[in-house]
Amino acid sequence: MKLILMRLIPILWVAEVALAGLPVSVRADEADRLKSDLIGHCMGGREKCWKFQSPEQIKKLEIRQQTDDGARRVYVVALELRAAKGEGRYAAEARIEYVKSAGNWKIKQIGLLSLIKIE
Amino acid sequence: MIAITKLLGLGAISSLLLGGCQVTELGGPLTDVSSAERAQFNAGRRVFQRAFTPESGLGPLFNSVSCVACHESPVPGGAGERTEIHVARLVGPQTCDPLFQQGGPVIQQNATPRLRAAGIEREQIPPGAAQARRSTPPLFGLGLVDAIPEAAILSREDPDDADGDGISGRANRAIDGRLGRFGRKAAVAELSDFNAGAFPLELGVTTPRSPVEETVNGKPLPPDVDPVSDPEISEEDLEATAAYVRLLAPPPLQIFTRAAEQAMVERGKGLFMTVKCAACHVPEMMTGPHASKALDRRPVALYSDLLLHDMGAALADICLGQAHAAEFRTEMLWGLRFRRQFLHDGRARTVTEAIEHHAGEAQGARDRFRALGEEDQKALLKFLESI
Numbered sequence: 280m281k282l283i284l285m286r287l288i289p290i291l292w293v294a295e296v297a298l299a300g301l302p303v304s305v306r307a308d309e310a311d312r313l314k315s316d317l318i319g320h321c322m323g324g325r326e327k328c329w330k331f332q333s334p335e336q337i338k339k340l341e342i343r344q345q346t347d348d349g350a351r352r353v354y355v356v357a358l359e360l361r362a363a364k365g366e367g368r369y370a371a372e373a374r375i376e377y378v379k380s381a382g383n384w385k386i387k388q389i390g391l392l393s394l395i396k397i398e
Numbered sequence: 399m400i401a402i403t404k405l406l407g408l409g410a411i412s413s414l415l416l417g418g419c420q421v422t423e424l425g426g427p428l429t430d431v432s433s434a435e436r437a438q439f440n441a442g443r444r445v446f447q448r449a450f451t452p453e454s455g456l457g458p459l460f461n462s463v464s465c466v467a468c469h470e471s472p473v474p475g476g477a478g479e480r481t482e483i484h485v486a487r488l489v490g491p492q493t494c495d496p497l498f499q500q501g502g503p504v505i506q507q508n509a510t511p512r513l514r515a516a517g518i519e520r521e522q523i524p525p526g527a528a529q530a531r532r533s534t535p536p537l538f539g540l541g542l543v544d545a546i547p548e549a550a551i552l553s554r555e556d557p558d559d560a561d562g563d564g565i566s567g568r569a570n571r572a573i574d575g576r577l578g579r580f581g582r583k584a585a586v587a588e589l590s591d592f593n594a595g596a597f598p599l600e601l602g603v604t605t606p607r608s609p610v611e612e613t614v615n616g617k618p619l620p621p622d623v624d625p626v627s628d629p630e631i632s633e634e635d636l637e638a639t640a641a642y643v644r645l646l647a648p649p650p651l652q653i654f655t656r657a658a659e660q661a662m663v664e665r666g667k668g669l670f671m672t673v674k675c676a677a678c679h680v681p682e683m684m685t686g687p688h689a690s691k692a693l694d695r696r697p698v699a700l701y702s703d704l705l706l707h708d709m710g711a712a713l714a715d716i717c718l719g720q721a722h723a724a725e726f727r728t729e730m731l732w733g734l735r736f737r738r739q740f741l742h743d744g745r746a747r748t749v750t751e752a753i754e755h756h757a758g759e760a761q762g763a764r765d766r767f768r769a770l771g772e773e774d775q776k777a778l779l780k781f782l783e784s785i
Contacts, residue, residue, distance in 0.1 A: 323608055325595020326496055326503050326585050326718070329574045336574065363575030366493060366720075374609060388633070390609035395499045396573075 310340045313354065313375065316386050322373055323391035329371065332363050343372075352377040352384060355392070368398035422647035424736070425473035428541065428692040431645055435690065442642025445635045447474060450601055455630025458513035458623045459506035459521060459612055460602035465639070468534040468600070475646050477737050478534030481744050482507065482600075485527040486716040494717035496573075500524040501615040503718065504599040516620040524615060528723065530715035532582060533744035538733055539648025540580070542698040544589040545685035548577045554680065554703045565677045565759050567705030570719045570727065579704045582742040583718035584727035593640045597631055604628040605636050645692060648699065649733030652784045659780065666781025669774055673766040678703055678728040678759070701731035701785060710757025713741070724758060735783045749782055750775075 317331040331337065339359035346353045358371040372392040377384045422429055427439045446465040450456035461482050462468050468478040483505040487495045496503040505521045523529055552569060559566035570578040576587035586592045597603040598612055609629045611619055654660045670676055679701040688694040706725040714724035721727075726742055739745075740752035756764040767775065 321591065321594075321607065323595065324597070324605070325592055325599055326573070326581070327498060327599075327608075328572065328586065328588075328591040328595060330572075330576060330587070330591075332574065332576070360574070362571065362573060364571055367573055367575075369573065388606045390606060390629075392610050396495050398493075 306342060310342060310356075313342070313356065314340050317375070317389065320386055320389050322371075322389040323394065327391065327394050329360060329369075329391065329394075336361055336363055338368075350379050352379075359397075366398075367396065370395045370397050422650060424538070424647075424649055424733075425475050426647055427645045428647045430692040432691065435641065435645055435692065438638055438641035439645045440642075442638035442640070443474065445631075445639045446642055450603055452510040452512065453625065455601075455603040455626045457508070457510035457602035458518075458619055459614065460508050460510070461504070461506055461600045462508075463601070465596065465601075469537055471738065472736050475537045475643070477536040477739075479739060479744065481531040481533050483523065484530045484532050484716055484718075485523060486718055487524075487527050488717050488723070492720075494719065494721075496718060497524055497527055499616045500527070501613060502527065503716070505529075506599075506602065506612065510602075510623065512623040512625075513619070516623055518614055518620070521615050528716045531743035531745075533739055533742065535582075536649075536733055536736065537643050538646050539698065539700065539730075540589050541644035541646065541693055542648060542685055542696055543579065543700055543704070543730070544644065545688050545693045545696075546579075546683045546698060546704070547686035550683050550686075551577065551579065551704050554705060563674075563677060564762050565707065567678065567703055567707050567728070567759075568720075569704075570706050570721045570725075572719065578719060579727070581718075582726055582729075583716075583721040584704060584706060585719040585721065589644055590640045593643055594636060597636070597639075604630045606633050607636075645690075649736060649785075651699075652735060654784070662777045662780045663784045664781075665774075666777035666779065666784075669770065669778045670781055673770070673778065674763050675767075675778075676701075677763070678705070678707055679731050680728075699732055699785065702728040704728065707760065708758035709755075709760055712757060713755060715743070731782060732785050734785065749779055 314334045314337045321328060321330045323329055337358060338361055341357045342354055343357055344355040354375045356373055356375060358373060360369045360371055371394045374390040374392055375386060376388045378387045427436060449464045456463055466474045468480050469475055470478050485497055485502045485505055487497055489495045501521045507520045509518055509520055555568050556566050557568040570584040572578045572585060572587040578584040578587055580586040580589060580592045594605060594607050597605050598608040604611060606629045611624055680703045681699060681701055683698045685693055685696045685698060704727060706721050706727055708724045709726050711724060717723050739747060740749060741755060746752035746755055753764055753767050
């Protein structure tokens, strides 16, 4: 019995690590997809306007909230942004709304929730 | 033909052909707009003139109740005599903080009754912030300015004054790194960005792009002061307003009926070049290829290079983006005769007074203007009255 348990523990440990890792990697994939989808879109306005021009501008993207009713998917994300040219690093919170169109999810709107210059 | 141009008085609605150059009414749309664009222009004009109330989204903090309340003179879309307060803080030799987290850079000066009942009358100037007054600029022709290719603006940069003419224009950048061209410090990249930001910053009206209310100097609003759910304006209304501003025609030229006056204008035009006002106030640029026929490869007589220039310590106020306190984007001079105050903060009451405030890179041009005889000065001013 003791031997069985000793053999089982590493297997269970590996399984737990794998299961714990799965959502993280899925989440990371989703964050990468969001980064890519944001390109070409704008949020905010006037001096507080950000146009996503390249994934390299998005240093961090963390999904804080997500809702999905089948036709509409809304994310609230925390972003760390860097200007494409010149100086400036910013922390932002944004609301990204997707709608399903012809079977595909497309960004309908990005709303700027907060913006702070951090560097 | 020249007599006909007198019809271009305020409110005259006419589209005339003058020597092959089509002239539009002040406050009207560009020539060659499509019927769909005209419909959008008209829809946008209605939103532009809509007076918001707290029940329809105004505030809780705001500067004015409608777009036209500021952009009013002499017709909707024009300049205005109200000034507002902008703030920023220089946090390093080259680093400007627009103080987003403390309510900057636009400080709202009014509050709705509910917010006032909660003890807040307006936003405060953040401690240690530099502050600036900003007058309301006219919006005529800005769609054309928006359609000028970046390369045409950047080609005029001379940050180190390599040609030794004392003029060293450089481009500003928006926070995301795009080339800036709108606002007195050219810190806003596109006209649609400017319009989208005006609703939350000036009217306190939330939009799909800015779906949460502005804070009170960075602090959340007190509870129950904002009765309207967000966003307070629809995407359609936002787009219509953007179309209205994009399609507003530039101010028409003033052509004087008396030959002597027109000759004076022509002489003044020459002096404008010899005094080297045109080194920064570039008379004309061209738009690039554009989906809208009305904006496609058109001349733009803006009298600006859209670059930043050092205007001297006496005018210096706030930094913004990469612009230092003394740097301002060259003011567009078209339609100057429709304005009642001049310079970025409205401190000058006449064009001559505005010229007298020119210093820094513009000092040479100012000194050459001063050195002109009285008649030549009058001719130059007459020319400025005509554009």
